[in-house]
Amino acid sequence: MAKGGFPGMGGNMGNLMKQAQKMQKEMEKLQEELQDRTVEASAGGGAITVVATGRKDIKEISIKPEVVDPDDVEMLQDLILAAINEALRKADEMVNSEMGKITGGMGGFPGMF
Numbered sequence: 282m283a284k285g286g287f288p289g290m291g292g293n294m295g296n297l298m299k300q301a302q303k304m305q306k307e308m309e310k311l312q313e314e315l316q317d318r319t320v321e322a323s324a325g326g327g328a329i330t331v332v333a334t335g336r337k338d339i340k341e342i343s344i345k346p347e348v349v350d351p352d353d354v355e356m357l358q359d360l361i362l363a364a365i366n367e368a369l370r371k372a373d374e375m376v377n378s379e380m381g382k383i384t385g386g387m388g389g390f391p392g393m394f
Contacts, residue, residue, distance in 0.1 A: 315336060316335065323367075325364075334372065
């Protein structure tokens with residue numbers, strides 16, 4: 282093995298480690314920022330609206346009074362679930378998009394986010 286790196290890597294390990302450390306710091310900073318960033322999703326034509334953070338915390342659920350029917354609680358439950366699931370999907374999408382900007386499309390890091 283040549284001094285300063287692995288054969289075929291095209292650079293020394295010191296530079297590679299610096300890049301990895303920089304990427305890690307950027308990812309940690311972004312994770313902190315994503316705690317405050319939100320996404321919004323709705324179901325039932327806007328009857329139910331859910332706001333979630335990039336950390337998948339549900340911050341708000343709004344229910345229009347006209348969708349509350351005591352004789353059809355199941356429909357209300359389904360709408361709430363649909364809105365929450367959509368909000369969580371959008372939160373994942375936002376996080377993956379932002380992390381992709383940092384990693385340069387190197388692929389995901391399963392279990393990291």
